[in-house]
Amino acid sequence: MTEDKIKNLLQQADKAAGRIAPVEVNVSAIRRRAGRKNMIMMVAPLASAAVIMLALSILSMMFRTTEPTMEHRKIALLETQIKQLQARTDAALSLIQEVLDQERRQSRLNELQAQLASIPDPLEEVRKQVDKTAFFLVYQADRLYRELNQTDSAVENYNRVIELFPENRWAKVARQRLTEIENRKI
Amino acid sequence: MAEKIDDELLVEQFRRGDETAFERIVKQYSADVAVLANRLLGWPSDIEDVTQDIFLAAFVGLKKFRCECSLKSWLFTITINKCRTNRYKRWLRLRRFSQEIYKVSLSSACEEKYMDTDEFKHVRRAVAALPPRYREPVVLRYIQEIGTDEISRILGISKNTLNVRLSRARKRLREDLAELIEL
Numbered sequence: 260m261t262e263d264k265i266k267n268l269l270q271q272a273d274k275a276a277g278r279i280a281p282v283e284v285n286v287s288a289i290r291r292r293a294g295r296k297n298m299i300m301m302v303a304p305l306a307s308a309a310v311i312m313l314a315l316s317i318l319s320m321m322f323r324t325t326e327p328t329m330e331h332r333k334i335a336l337l338e339t340q341i342k343q344l345q346a347r348t349d350a351a352l353s354l355i356q357e358v359l360d361q362e363r364r365q366s367r368l369n370e371l372q373a374q375l376a377s378i379p380d381p382l383e384e385v386r387k388q389v390d391k392t393a394f395f396l397v398y399q400a401d402r403l404y405r406e407l408n409q410t411d412s413a414v415e416n417y418n419r420v421i422e423l424f425p426e427n428r429w430a431k432v433a434r435q436r437l438t439e440i441e442n443r444k445i
Numbered sequence: 446m447a448e449k450i451d452d453e454l455l456v457e458q459f460r461r462g463d464e465t466a467f468e469r470i471v472k473q474y475s476a477d478v479a480v481l482a483n484r485l486l487g488w489p490s491d492i493e494d495v496t497q498d499i500f501l502a503a504f505v506g507l508k509k510f511r512c513e514c515s516l517k518s519w520l521f522t523i524t525i526n527k528c529r530t531n532r533y534k535r536w537l538r539l540r541r542f543s544q545e546i547y548k549v550s551l552s553s554a555c556e557e558k559y560m561d562t563d564e565f566k567h568v569r570r571a572v573a574a575l576p577p578r579y580r581e582p583v584v585l586r587y588i589q590e591i592g593t594d595e596i597s598r599i600l601g602i603s604k605n606t607l608n609v610r611l612s613r614a615r616k617r618l619r620e621d622l623a624e625l626i627e628l
Contacts, residue, residue: 265618266587268625272568273588276488282479282496284471289497293504 393429396420400436414440452516459507467507471500474517478524484584485528487573499527514598521591521599525581532577564625571621579614582607 400416403409417433424430458466478499482492502523510519572580585596597607 261619262615265615265622268568268622269572269583269587272565272572273484273488275563275565276490276569279479279483279490279492282475282493284475284496284500286468286471286500289467289501289504292501296501296505 389424389427390429393420393424393427396423397429397432397436400433404436404440410440453512456507456510456512456516467504470503470507470516474520475500477517478520481521481524481584481589482528484588485525485581486531488569495527495531498531499524502527514595518595518599521585522601525599529577568622568625571618574621575614575617579610579617582610583614583618586611 396416397420400413400420403416404413414437417437420427420433421430421437455466455470459470475496479492479496482495482499483490486492486495499520503520506523510516572583575583581600582596585591585599586593591599593604593607597604600607602610
């Protein structure tokens, strides 16, 4: 009900406003405006591209020709500082490398010294061998003299020990044995 | 149906470069378009520029028209969009000079209240004061008497949304025009 009332009211109000004067639509003007619009649509991107290119070229020329500004100077100073820092860093790195090499050489040297220390003295070895041989000869002579009663052979062995190893303690023993044998004969 | 075939013929002729086709379209629909624009803009009577803009937009876009709806509906859609733009531009202009406009509108409004003996003027002002989302369905449904299917197509909204908007618009109008409706 209300909807119909509103509808009637609105239609009456619209009628009361009266008829509008016939509108003259100028088709040729529309065609002209549409043509202009089309042209703008086509030309605008080209024009804006040209303007951008021009602005870019002007900017690049400005950058090429201008005097060094404060910023440029700052940049140059910073670059110098960076180069100096780089040189200092390189020097420090080479020093560290040198120290490390030295440490490595030292540790190798210690290692070699330890190895050398572990190797037995050859002179001592020879002395030990000499002592052993002299002992063996005395021992053999003792056996010949005391167990087998071959006094001549025993004397020969004792004499060999004295001849070969005169400074050895077993040469002293051999001399005592020879003196003993001499005393017995008498 | 015959109208739609005529529309398709006209559009096809326009696409093939027949210059008279657009003139025929203008002749056929300019009155309807102007009436709708007048109603949507609040009955200002001076709608020649808007109509010209509407047909310029139609001229530019006619080659892309796919005849999925009638040419009249398509022109009405353009009309609605152009009226929205027009109202927005007018609002921007008013806002720019808001202080002066405020003074002028205040005094003229007071004066109008005294002099407004025409109740229909009050109705038209109530319709014009509605927000676009309510005013457009009201004008199309109750004044233009277009079916809801076509309105939803013209406005690009669903039927449910349209019904909701119409209902809310009626509520507002009932509030604004309570005295007139009860008479």
